[in-house]
Amino acid sequence: MIELKAHNLSKNFNERIVFKNINFELSRGTSLAITGHNGSGKTTLVKIISGLISPSSGSVEFTADLVKKAYNEIYKYIGLVGPYIQLYNSLSAWENLIFFSRMRGITPDKEKIRTFMDKLGLRGRELDDVRSYSSGMMQRLKYVTALLHEPEVFIVDEPTSNLDAAGSQIVYDILEKQKKDKILIVATNEAEESRFGEQIINLTSE
Amino acid sequence: MASKLLTLLQNSVFIFIKDVRLEFRTRYAVNAMILFAITTLTAISFSLGPVRLDPNLVSSLLWILLFFSSMSSLSHIFVREEEQQTSDTLRLISGPIPIFLGKWLFNVVLILCLEIIIVPLFFILLNASVQGMSIFIVVLILGSIGLATVSTVIAAIISQASVKGALFAVLAFPISLPILISSINGTRLSIEGNNFSESMDYIQALFSFLVVIFTVSLLVFEFIWKK
Numbered sequence: 125m126i127e128l129k130a131h132n133l134s135k136n137f138n139e140r141i142v143f144k145n146i147n148f149e150l151s152r153g154t155s156l157a158i159t160g161h162n163g164s165g166k167t168t169l170v171k172i173i174s175g176l177i178s179p180s181s182g183s184v185e186f187t188a189d190l191v192k193k194a195y196n197e198i199y200k201y202i203g204l205v206g207p208y209i210q211l212y213n214s215l216s217a218w219e220n221l222i223f224f225s226r227m228r229g230i231t232p233d234k235e236k237i238r239t240f241m242d243k244l245g246l247r248g249r250e251l252d253d254v255r256s257y258s259s260g261m262m263q264r265l266k267y268v269t270a271l272l273h274e275p276e277v278f279i280v281d282e283p284t285s286n287l288d289a290a291g292s293q294i295v296y297d298i299l300e301k302q303k304k305d306k307i308l309i310v311a312t313n314e315a316e317e318s319r320f321g322e323q324i325i326n327l328t329s330e
Numbered sequence: 331m332a333s334k335l336l337t338l339l340q341n342s343v344f345i346f347i348k349d350v351r352l353e354f355r356t357r358y359a360v361n362a363m364i365l366f367a368i369t370t371l372t373a374i375s376f377s378l379g380p381v382r383l384d385p386n387l388v389s390s391l392l393w394i395l396l397f398f399s400s401m402s403s404l405s406h407i408f409v410r411e412e413e414q415q416t417s418d419t420l421r422l423i424s425g426p427i428p429i430f431l432g433k434w435l436f437n438v439v440l441i442l443c444l445e446i447i448i449v450p451l452f453f454i455l456l457n458a459s460v461q462g463m464s465i466f467i468v469v470l471i472l473g474s475i476g477l478a479t480v481s482t483v484i485a486a487i488i489s490q491a492s493v494k495g496a497l498f499a500v501l502a503f504p505i506s507l508p509i510l511i512s513s514i515n516g517t518r519l520s521i522e523g524n525n526f527s528e529s530m531d532y533i534q535a536l537f538s539f540l541v542v543i544f545t546v547s548l549l550v551f552e553f554i555w556k557k
Contacts (some may be wrong), residue, residue, distance in 0.1 A: 199423050210415040214355040226344045227423040
């Protein structure tokens, strides 16, 4: 049983209030869309939920099997795709994926990596340095790194950024599947993509 | 508990291996460190000529050389993560302690590798020799680990600042001073050929400071690393 709860989350940078008193509760099979215009604080909220930055006040509570998890141990449960999550350019895609798998405590499964690479349309490019990837391929590879450990909470910031139509469709299929089986959080500018959230937080109106 | 500790150590090793692999591909830190050390060593050697130096001066020059060579490259371990914008990625896949341990191990290995090249060259070019090899090796290893520890934690602090290079040496110098003083004195005794027991004060001081700085670094790193 996985639960993610936010209590009165607020964030301000110096005097500027980005958002205040955000509350939500998510469990397996539920989803949340975070919408709002550029600069409304979507990425800040996503980073707080992922444990990358601290809120000014309020808290995010992550419970797995009724046990509250500290923020320095939730990384195994979270998969995050976002523009600020960069891969190691001097390493190949394969080396990146092996590193990410090991860090998340799973034994690298070559067959599984190949399956994910095929699914994201990256077959045959496993051994290339990530620096040789286009921005769209990079975005696809970020999905592989975020999904490989089958996270309980899948968070995507700007899901189809840099992707072509085919890539966007692959991502939409992934989001549909995650929405059914796991906790899904999508932060987006696109009205069409907010359909992935059963609950919607519109930061513009906060 | 034991399995948590094992996972923590395993993750530290994975981060170390990743950093070694990245360093082999870019050779940024190794090149900076070796070129700085060789250039400085050549300048010292040419300026002093064939004069046989006092042991106090030899040990001081050795540790000044090692300190500034370390300062030229050891900050790279965290600065690289910030410059390539991979620090958030690292925050996402690991707790802070394995990150510190992995990066610390990388810096220890890097500085020890530098010494394998630079220390013999230093003694050849300065026409000096070590009489008490056991004291010298113990002091060199403890001093190097101390410098690597200070460099790692200061690198984590300055990696988020805009003036990284200058700030690194300025912050690292006062914290490294106890290491430098004990190492210089221990090295002097080894050059003079004193007994191991006579240098125990400096070795104990070095070891004690190393334990303190390592423990403090480990405790404060979580606060430095979390945004």
